[in-house]
Amino acid sequence: MTQSQPVWPFDRPAYESLAAAVQGEMARFNVPGLAVGILQGTDIDVATAGFGNLSARLPVRDHTIFQIGSITKVFTATLAMILVQEGLLDLDTPVKTYLPDLELSDAEATGQVTMRHLLSHTSGIEGDRFLDYGLGDDALEKSISEYNTLQQWYAPGEMFAYSNTSLSLAGRVIEVLAGTSYEQAMHQKLLSRLRMPDTALFTHEAIVRDAALGYITRDRADGYELATPYAFSRQITPAGNIVSSVSDLLRFARFHMNDGENILRADLARSMRVPTPLLDGSDGVFGIGWSVTRIAGTTMVAHNGSTGGQQALLCVWPERGYAIAGLSNSNKGLEALGSIVEWANERYRGIVIPKPEAIDLPVSDMEQWSGTWERHDRRLEFSVVDGIFTAEVTNLDPLDVKLSGKMESISLEPLAENKFRATTGDMKGAVVEFIRLRPDARGQNRDLVRIGGRLAERRMS
Amino acid sequence: MSRSNHAGMSFWGAGNASEPVWPRERPNYSSLAAAVQGETARWNVPGIAAGIVQDGHIEIVTAGFANLETKQPVTPDTVFQIGSVSKIYTATLAQILAEEGILDLEEKIVTYLPDFTLADAGAAKQITVRQALSHQGGFEGDIFDDQGLGDDALEKSVASAKTWKQWVQPGELWFYNNAGFYLVGRVIEVLTGKPFETVMREKLLDPAGLNNTMLFTHEAILHPHAVGHNLKDRKGEYTIAQPYAIPRHAAAAGYIIQTVGDLLRFAQIHLNGGEIDGVRILSEARVKDMQVPQIKASNFADHYATSWALEGIGGATIVQHGGSTNGFRAHLDLLPESGFAVAVLTNGSPGTVAYDSIRRWALEHYRNLKDEPRAAIELSREALEKRVGRWERQMARIDISLEGDELVASMTEVNDETGKPVGEPRTMTLYPLSDDEFGVVDAEGLGESWMFVELHPDSQGNNRDLLRMHGRLLERVQPGSDKPKKAAKAAKADKPEKDDKGKKKKK
Numbered sequence: 001m002t003q004s005q006p007v008w009p010f011d012r013p014a015y016e017s018l019a020a021a022v023q024g025e026m027a028r029f030n031v032p033g034l035a036v037g038i039l040q041g042t043d044i045d046v047a048t049a050g051f052g053n054l055s056a057r058l059p060v061r062d063h064t065i066f067q068i069g070s071i072t073k074v075f076t077a078t079l080a081m082i083l084v085q086e087g088l089l090d091l092d093t094p095v096k097t098y099l100p101d102l103e104l105s106d107a108e109a110t111g112q113v114t115m116r117h118l119l120s121h122t123s124g125i126e127g128d129r130f131l132d133y134g135l136g137d138d139a140l141e142k143s144i145s146e147y148n149t150l151q152q153w154y155a156p157g158e159m160f161a162y163s164n165t166s167l168s169l170a171g172r173v174i175e176v177l178a179g180t181s182y183e184q185a186m187h188q189k190l191l192s193r194l195r196m197p198d199t200a201l202f203t204h205e206a207i208v209r210d211a212a213l214g215y216i217t218r219d220r221a222d223g224y225e226l227a228t229p230y231a232f233s234r235q236i237t238p239a240g241n242i243v244s245s246v247s248d249l250l251r252f253a254r255f256h257m258n259d260g261e262n263i264l265r266a267d268l269a270r271s272m273r274v275p276t277p278l279l280d281g282s283d284g285v286f287g288i289g290w291s292v293t294r295i296a297g298t299t300m301v302a303h304n305g306s307t308g309g310q311q312a313l314l315c316v317w318p319e320r321g322y323a324i325a326g327l328s329n330s331n332k333g334l335e336a337l338g339s340i341v342e343w344a345n346e347r348y349r350g351i352v353i354p355k356p357e358a359i360d361l362p363v364s365d366m367e368q369w370s371g372t373w374e375r376h377d378r379r380l381e382f383s384v385v386d387g388i389f390t391a392e393v394t395n396l397d398p399l400d401v402k403l404s405g406k407m408e409s410i411s412l413e414p415l416a417e418n419k420f421r422a423t424t425g426d427m428k429g430a431v432v433e434f435i436r437l438r439p440d441a442r443g444q445n446r447d448l449v450r451i452g453g454r455l456a457e458r459r460m461s
Numbered sequence: 462m463s464r465s466n467h468a469g470m471s472f473w474g475a476g477n478a479s480e481p482v483w484p485r486e487r488p489n490y491s492s493l494a495a496a497v498q499g500e501t502a503r504w505n506v507p508g509i510a511a512g513i514v515q516d517g518h519i520e521i522v523t524a525g526f527a528n529l530e531t532k533q534p535v536t537p538d539t540v541f542q543i544g545s546v547s548k549i550y551t552a553t554l555a556q557i558l559a560e561e562g563i564l565d566l567e568e569k570i571v572t573y574l575p576d577f578t579l580a581d582a583g584a585a586k587q588i589t590v591r592q593a594l595s596h597q598g599g600f601e602g603d604i605f606d607d608q609g610l611g612d613d614a615l616e617k618s619v620a621s622a623k624t625w626k627q628w629v630q631p632g633e634l635w636f637y638n639n640a641g642f643y644l645v646g647r648v649i650e651v652l653t654g655k656p657f658e659t660v661m662r663e664k665l666l667d668p669a670g671l672n673n674t675m676l677f678t679h680e681a682i683l684h685p686h687a688v689g690h691n692l693k694d695r696k697g698e699y700t701i702a703q704p705y706a707i708p709r710h711a712a713a714a715g716y717i718i719q720t721v722g723d724l725l726r727f728a729q730i731h732l733n734g735g736e737i738d739g740v741r742i743l744s745e746a747r748v749k750d751m752q753v754p755q756i757k758a759s760n761f762a763d764h765y766a767t768s769w770a771l772e773g774i775g776g777a778t779i780v781q782h783g784g785s786t787n788g789f790r791a792h793l794d795l796l797p798e799s800g801f802a803v804a805v806l807t808n809g810s811p812g813t814v815a816y817d818s819i820r821r822w823a824l825e826h827y828r829n830l831k832d833e834p835r836a837a838i839e840l841s842r843e844a845l846e847k848r849v850g851r852w853e854r855q856m857a858r859i860d861i862s863l864e865g866d867e868l869v870a871s872m873t874e875v876n877d878e879t880g881k882p883v884g885e886p887r888t889m890t891l892y893p894l895s896d897d898e899f900g901v902v903d904a905e906g907l908g909e910s911w912m913f914v915e916l917h918p919d920s921q922g923n924n925r926d927l928l929r930m931h932g933r934l935l936e937r938v939q940p941g942s943d944k945p946k947k948a949a950k951a952a953k954a955d956k957p958e959k960d961d962k963g964k965k966k967k968k
Contacts, residue, residue, distance in 0.1 A: 136610055136614070137609045138611060203678045204706045230679050230682050230683055231679060234610075
């Protein structure tokens with residue numbers, strides 16, 4: 001008997017139905033609970049499996065609500081478009097016009113950043129800061145007042161880097177223009193008009209509903225721990241605090257598929273699905289709120305979400321009248337959901353999204369990226385170990401007690417001379433892209449790496 | 462939403478010896494399990510968690526559902542809102558700070574909050590911490606404007622006190638006062654420099670090992686939790702109560718969420734002279750101090766002590782408090798002399814009747830304490846006519862009329878903004894218990910007494926007729942006399958409704 005006989009992963013079985021796929025992938029990936037909904041034209045197929053709450057043994061049902069995490073950003077972007085429609089907001093006017101007190105770390109950027117930059121992750125503002133500014137209506141405003149301490153990575157519009165802080169700033173602009181709290185504006189201007197009864201923004205709204213709890217596992221073999229706290233702090237809400245059900249998410253998908261119905265003007269709804277051009281004229285990764293991908297002559301707009309212990313995805317193919325929403329209550333849920341989406345795409349629509357093939361890359365080409373790279377909350381040490389390009393990731397965030405000092409070793413496979421893919425660890429599947437700026441807008445030579453959408457810079461020894 | 466202490470007062474109808482008007486007959490249950498199951502079913506309460514402490518032993522029984530939508534059952538781990546029973550926690554915390562020498566209960570609130578003022582600035586300067594903790598502030602206490610979820614919610618609420626109406630002078634007359642507890646909560650914040658909830662956790666909940674007790678919704682959602690249910694009638698139609706939480710600024714008056722086991726553990730602190738598992742939380746003297754009568758009450762208690770309500774049942778003094786938030790009803794009784802406590806947590810609007818029945822059963826079954834219902838008396842027509850008229854307070858109006866030889870009260874909820882009635886009036890018979898006290902069965906099917914209070918004159922030299930019901934004051938409104946602007950507006954807007962109501966009553 002070999003000691004290390006692989007029991008995992010098996011190949012995905014050829015499921016015959018969505019219910020079988022959801023049950024099967026829940027079991028295969030050991031996710032506590034899953035809910036997946038598929039919209040084709042006007043037909044909706046929903047399948048659920050497992051438990052929303054493990055200790056209470058509450059099964060996942062059609063109206064069980066999960067945290068949708070960053071899919072919230074598409075809601076925020078849609079709300080912003082409603083303000084555009086109302087004539088209150090212009091996407092290309094510097095947000096400083098709406099927030100005269102705004103002060104970023106870079107004075108020039110302060111005057112340049114627009115709502116379009118914020119909603120397409122091209123603002124250049126350091127994207128991750130999860131401090132707590134309390135539960136009050138002033139939480140967003142307070143957090144924005146400290147944005148002058150966030151690193152400005154590049155000139156607004158220059159490139160893409162995923163930015164939670166940008167969405168919070170956009171949420172603050174919405175507050176000021178709507179004259180209400182962000183949450184109130186969301187309820188009044190979007191959720192109530194779309195009739196989404198399972199969708200909420202506050203824990204006191206979630207607690208009276210059939211709300212799934214999040215669970216965390218280090219490894220699928222380890223079993224699950226309850227994820228705490230339940231939600232992100234309040235100033236993160238425009239970037240990731242919505243809770244919803246698959247039926248409500250499909251309602252939202254249908255609204256976008258139908259070009260805004262009578263709630264948002266069709267040209268505005270469609271404009272959200274156009275990649276935002278960068279300063280050099282190339283296409284960005286995101287439109288307004290949506291990530292936009294062209295696949296085989298058709299467009300997919302999508303967003304993932306990941307909170308402490310819940311992961312979700314929403315993929316919409318507007319030209320095909322097809323959408324899929326998936327919710328899970330595990331920090332590994334996206335693996336199961338991703339697999340179900342792959343299965344569903346092929347089964348229902350014959351879509352196979354090609355995966356870039358790994359290439360052979362000489363060790364010397366890998367070694368050009370060896371060394372230490374950092375941003376405020378992460379250190380990445382790249383090296384070639386036994387011929388495999390490897391990253392040692394260290395959490396530097398002193399406020400993140402759970403992760404502080406935690407190290408993880410990630411193996412990477414080359415996709416191009418400057419592009420790799422993680423094959424192990426929490427970041428499995430994430431693309432690592434090295435960017436050589438020679439010289440950058442400020443006349444300096446800079447080497448950046450983008451991993452999981454976040455930038456880090458080479459530390460010169 | 463009414464949030465008040467509430468225990469039922471029992472009474473007989475006039476000349477009818479067959480069955481009391483209140484309480485309604487209860488089966489003679491042989492165990493706590495039977496009583497809890499039976500009363501859950503009899504009143505159609507979604508779920509109940511109840512328990513007793515006797516001789517240091519705890520017995521817990523649960524029944525029904527924590528959430529009728531998800532069908533999650535109530536278990537001993539289920540957390541419920543305990544509503545105003547939280548006031549005992551606030552007072553206990555104040556006593557802990559007093560023991561630390563930081564706070565003096567006899568000191569005036571303005572000593573700690575120099576900017577504190579009420580609509581009656583003179584009264585504001587008089588109120589002591591003790592008075593605030595025993596419902597003697599004399600100012601309007603139902604203050605539930607939303608001050609947000611921030612750490613500054615309580616501060617903002619207390620800053621708005623300059624608009625709180627002064628009904629009577631501090632110490633003059635008891636009536637139930639939530640906002641008095643906000644003042645004490647704010648004093649605690651100022652003295653410690655921390656949010657009220659943080660101080661509660663650090664100085665009381667953690668040291669006492671109350672590990673299944675929460676102060677925030679985001680804590681409760683991670684535990685098996687009951688949701689509140691509002692039932693229209695006993696046919697079972699319900700709505701899940703929203704909003705879940707009372708406004709944050711009211712935390713000191715009613716926002717603890719806990720298991721019945723934790724509530725009984727807290728009760729044990731007060732039964733054991735301030736100690737739990739060898740940890741001293743409070744001195745014995747301070748525990749006793751909290752139970753000393755401070756002011757005579759009525760409606761649902763005989764006296765109020767420092768946060769505790771005192772009620773005589775079967776010759777014993779019960780130290781108790783109830784709680785009522787949106788869709789939750791709760792009650793706690795102590796018999797300090799005999800080391801006995803009974804706690805009942807429920808998640809439905811019929812919970813008041815159910816908990817009152819369970820506590821009465823428990824007092825009788827375990828302690829042989831049986832309430833003797835008070836008998837209604839005959840009053841002269843003149844004495845009855847004296848009570849006829851219109852009585853008002855914010856959001857409510859009561860019209861009392863004489864129908865045959867019975868006094869009948871018609872109670873209407875009023876929208877303060879428009880002065881217009883909301884919904885249908887409710888009518889109730891008033892059974893005379895003395896010249897100025899009348900037994901009624903309230904909106905939740907519970908017996909209570911209404912008390913007419915004539916201040917001729919009051920401490921300010923004015924003649925005033927007040928009606929105290931449900932712990933609240935209403936004032937007689939004389940047609941054409943000087944009265945509050947809002948009341949005048951309300952009376953005027955309602956002329957047609959009065960006629961309608963007259964017709965309806967004939968049915």
